[in-house]
Amino acid sequence: MKLLSIIIKSLKEQWRSFWILILTLSMGPFFIFVYYLIIETSKPHYDVAIINNDKGYILRSEPLNKGEEFILFFTGSVKDSVNMPFFIKKAHDKTDVLQSLKNKKTDALVIIPEDFSEHLVKQQDGDSTTPAEIQFYGDLTNVNYLLSALWANETMNSFIKVSTGSEDLIKISETGIGTSSNISDFDMIVPGLLILSVIMLMFTATIAFISEVENKTIIRLKLSRISTFEFITGITAVQIIVGIISILLTLLTAVILGFEFHGSAAVFILIAILTSISMIAFSLIIAALTKTANEVLIVGNFPLFLFMFFTGAAFPFRSEGLFSLFGYPVTLQGLMSPTHAISALNKIMIMQMKLGDIIPEIIALIILTVIYFLTGIILYRKRHMTLK
Amino acid sequence: MSVPTPETIIKITGLKKSFKDLAAVDNISFEVCKGEIFGLLGPNGAGKTTTINMICGLLPASDGKIDFQSRELKEIKSLIGYCPQENIYFPKLTCFEQLVFMGNLYDIPSDRCRERAMGLLEMLGLINKSKVCAKNLSGGMKRRLNIALALIHDPGILILDEPEAGLDPQSRVLVRNFIKSLSKEKTIILTSHNMDEVDRLADRVAIMDYGKIMLIDTPYNLKNSIGEGDVLEIEIIEESADKTAALISVLKHEYNIIQSGNLLIIKAIHLIDKIHGITSSIKEAGFTIKETKLRENTLEDVFIHLTGRMLRQ
Ligand SMILES: Nc1ncnc2c1ncn2[C@@H]1O[C@H](COP(=O)(O)OP(=O)(O)O)[C@@H](O)[C@H]1O
Ligand SMILES: [Mg+2]
Numbered sequence: 226m227k228l229l230s231i232i233i234k235s236l237k238e239q240w241r242s243f244w245i246l247i248l249t250l251s252m253g254p255f256f257i258f259v260y261y262l263i264i265e266t267s268k269p270h271y272d273v274a275i276i277n278n279d280k281g282y283i284l285r286s287e288p289l290n291k292g293e294e295f296i297l298f299f300t301g302s303v304k305d306s307v308n309m310p311f312f313i314k315k316a317h318d319k320t321d322v323l324q325s326l327k328n329k330k331t332d333a334l335v336i337i338p339e340d341f342s343e344h345l346v347k348q349q350d351g352d353s354t355t356p357a358e359i360q361f362y363g364d365l366t367n368v369n370y371l372l373s374a375l376w377a378n379e380t381m382n383s384f385i386k387v388s389t390g391s392e393d394l395i396k397i398s399e400t401g402i403g404t405s406s407n408i409s410d411f412d413m414i415v416p417g418l419l420i421l422s423v424i425m426l427m428f429t430a431t432i433a434f435i436s437e438v439e440n441k442t443i444i445r446l447k448l449s450r451i452s453t454f455e456f457i458t459g460i461t462a463v464q465i466i467v468g469i470i471s472i473l474l475t476l477l478t479a480v481i482l483g484f485e486f487h488g489s490a491a492v493f494i495l496i497a498i499l500t501s502i503s504m505i506a507f508s509l510i511i512a513a514l515t516k517t518a519n520e521v522l523i524v525g526n527f528p529l530f531l532f533m534f535f536t537g538a539a540f541p542f543r544s545e546g547l548f549s550l551f552g553y554p555v556t557l558q559g560l561m562s563p564t565h566a567i568s569a570l571n572k573i574m575i576m577q578m579k580l581g582d583i584i585p586e587i588i589a590l591i592i593l594t595v596i597y598f599l600t601g602i603i604l605y606r607k608r609h610m611t612l613k
Numbered sequence: 614m615s616v617p618t619p620e621t622i623i624k625i626t627g628l629k630k631s632f633k634d635l636a637a638v639d640n641i642s643f644e645v646c647k648g649e650i651f652g653l654l655g656p657n658g659a660g661k662t663t664t665i666n667m668i669c670g671l672l673p674a675s676d677g678k679i680d681f682q683s684r685e686l687k688e689i690k691s692l693i694g695y696c697p698q699e700n701i702y703f704p705k706l707t708c709f710e711q712l713v714f715m716g717n718l719y720d721i722p723s724d725r726c727r728e729r730a731m732g733l734l735e736m737l738g739l740i741n742k743s744k745v746c747a748k749n750l751s752g753g754m755k756r757r758l759n760i761a762l763a764l765i766h767d768p769g770i771l772i773l774d775e776p777e778a779g780l781d782p783q784s785r786v787l788v789r790n791f792i793k794s795l796s797k798e799k800t801i802i803l804t805s806h807n808m809d810e811v812d813r814l815a816d817r818v819a820i821m822d823y824g825k826i827m828l829i830d831t832p833y834n835l836k837n838s839i840g841e842g843d844v845l846e847i848e849i850i851e852e853s854a855d856k857t858a859a860l861i862s863v864l865k866h867e868y869n870i871i872q873s874g875n876l877l878i879i880k881a882i883h884l885i886d887k888i889h890g891i892t893s894s895i896k897e898a899g900f901t902i903k904e905t906k907l908r909e910n911t912l913e914d915v916f917i918h919l920t921g922r923m924l925r926q
Contacts, residue, residue: 226717226720227717227718227720230713230714230717230718231718233714234703234706234710234714237705237706237710238703238705238706241705241746242705440701440702440703440704441697441699441701442701442702442703444671444697444701445701445715445718445762446718447671448669448670448671448690448693448695449690449715449718449719449766450687450690450691450718450719450720451718
């Protein structure tokens with residue numbers, strides 16, 4: 226009854242503190258968007274220009290142009306494999322392309338000679354004397370050129386083999402590692418940012434706890450028959466809702482930008498709820514140490530930075546464990562609950578593991594949440610809610 | 614006026630509160646009887662709020678005892694309705710919402726809360742503001758909302774710290790009548806630095822200064838004991854201290870006179886007939902009279918009599 230009243234009241238107040246709500250809810254989607262832009266613009270990208278000087282050849286009164294065929298083959302090989310960052314453009318004027326090589330607008334230039342078709346046909350017939358000369362142009366000190374040239378060379382070799390029907394001397398087989406070969410850099414950062422959107426709860430939750438102190442309405446609560454526990458539970462319930470909305474908005478933004486959701490939705494929500502509760506518990510500690518919303522905005526920055534940069538929320542963070550407990554690494558940043566939440570989400574969403582695989586994370590989350598809550602309740606009660 | 618053996622609802626003995634060296638409340642004892650309006654009267658800094666806060670449990674006492682007929686804390690919580698000196702409200706909730714919310718926190722069913730909230734808003738002239746967020750109310754409205762908040766759970770004891778502070782004259786009358794109307798069913802403790810307020814409202818008054826209670830009685834008795842009838846205030850242009858002392862000693866032979874700075878305060882019955890004689894003697898002594906005022910004896914006079922100084926706001 227009293228709990229329900231405090232929930233309804235807290236919901237109304239949260240809704241009416243519109244700007245702080247918008248700020249909290251927009252942080253996750255905003256970071257997703259920013260990372261998407263950064264990753265998209267910094268993706269490897271190789272531009273190869275091809276000038277086809279091949280005059281063609283007439284074989285049994287059929288005209289053919291092996292140069293054109295090669296370009297089609299090259300373009301096709303790039304399109305077949307989704308992740309190949311090579312872009313092929315046909316060019317005609319060598320001076321133009323050389324200029325764009327200097328400007329780094331193009332990474333490599335391949336020139337197919339006039340007698341390319343003729344050579345290939347003759348080679349196929351077995352009367353090759355001199356090999357056809359393919360010219361490569363590029364900045365030898367530029368890694369982009371080296372990769373482009375390597376790729377073009379490799380493709381040319383396969384093309385020759387296909388069109389002359391010659392045999393492979395060796396065969397190289399290439400296998401991606403697990404599913405991670407399909408995962409983009411963007412996908413990798415999403416679990417951390419999802420948790421970051423929950424970390425932002427620190428602001429709405431702390432302000433919800435502290436505004437009663439700032440408005441002195443805590444006096445009314447103290448004098449009334451509501452217990453500290455009911456009061457905190459009520460605010461926690463509302464903040465969990467804010468946390469879930471925040472993480473779902475962030476996930477939605479990620480999905481719109483190409484992220485593929487893996488794993489069980491129920492486990493995802495479970496982690497979201499546990500992380501929200503632990504952040505709310507942590508907020509209670511901040512609320513116990515502050516008196517006004519302004520103080521919260523200043524004091525809160527310190528843990529926010531720690532949580533953003535040392536848990537893997539804002540970018541992947543790895544460190545050696547101090548020691549290992551039942552096979553689970555114990556680290557210093559493991560004292561911060563988001564570390565475990567991110568690890569759990571990574572397992573579920575990236576490595577496609579199951580609930581059973583994240584039991585250690587869930588246990589760590591629960592233990593930390595309990596510790597935060599106990600510390601928070603004791604401090605908050607002592608500082609703000611005791612009747613003498 | 615005799616009170617027929619009243620039931621003591623709060624008994625305070627030897628209550629003390631020190632802030633470092635300052636004895637804000639210095640060993641006070643009093644009892645509040647069921648159904649009375651008990652006024653704590655004193656200038657700013659007298660220790661009224663500190664006393665109230667200790668009674669409500671918001672401040673631990675340094676020493677002494679507060680007894681609510683040996684009730685438990687949980688019971689006392691529901692028994693007390695508190696209107697703090699400073700307006701305290703939920704800025705983002707409407708008047709109606711916060712009244713219902715606070716009612717719920719005292720375990721009062723929502724239906725009853727809504728009913729009481731509407732009733733209180735009506736009686737305190739806030740009914741057309743029921744859907745307005747508290748932060749958007751005027752100062753006087755916030756004050757009235759605070760009184761409503763103190764009453765939402767229908768407490769037996771109502772504690773009002775300076776209830777009339779910040780009220781415009783119209784709402785002052787409204788609030789005063791409202792408090793009067795409650796007095797039949799509730800015990801009320803109110804503090805004020807305004808003599809007039811306490812005089813009109815309180816059944817008994819404790820006069821407080823420097824953390825001590827100087828006197829407790831009914832306003833009627835207090836006024837009577839200090840001097841009946843009328844008060845004449847004569848403001849003179851300042852002269853040397855010796856000269857003034859000489860004048861006072863002359864007047865003292867005939868009248869009950871107190872000096873407070875440039876103000877001479879004379880108390881007597883049927884003063885109107887004596888004004889001429891008094892002013893003549895003052896003028897003869899070589900003083901210039903700036904202003905003369907004749908009025909009824911008030912609690913302010915009691916205070917001045919007790920402390921030798923006036924109540925400053
Ligand atoms: N928390 C406090 N810390 C230090 N001094 C205080 C505190 N509260 C009140 N005082 C002092 O105690 C005295 C009594 O204050 P108060 O009870 O508020 O007076 P009143 O309500 O009669 O105006 C004042 O001198 C005030 O400065
Ligand atoms: Mg006061």
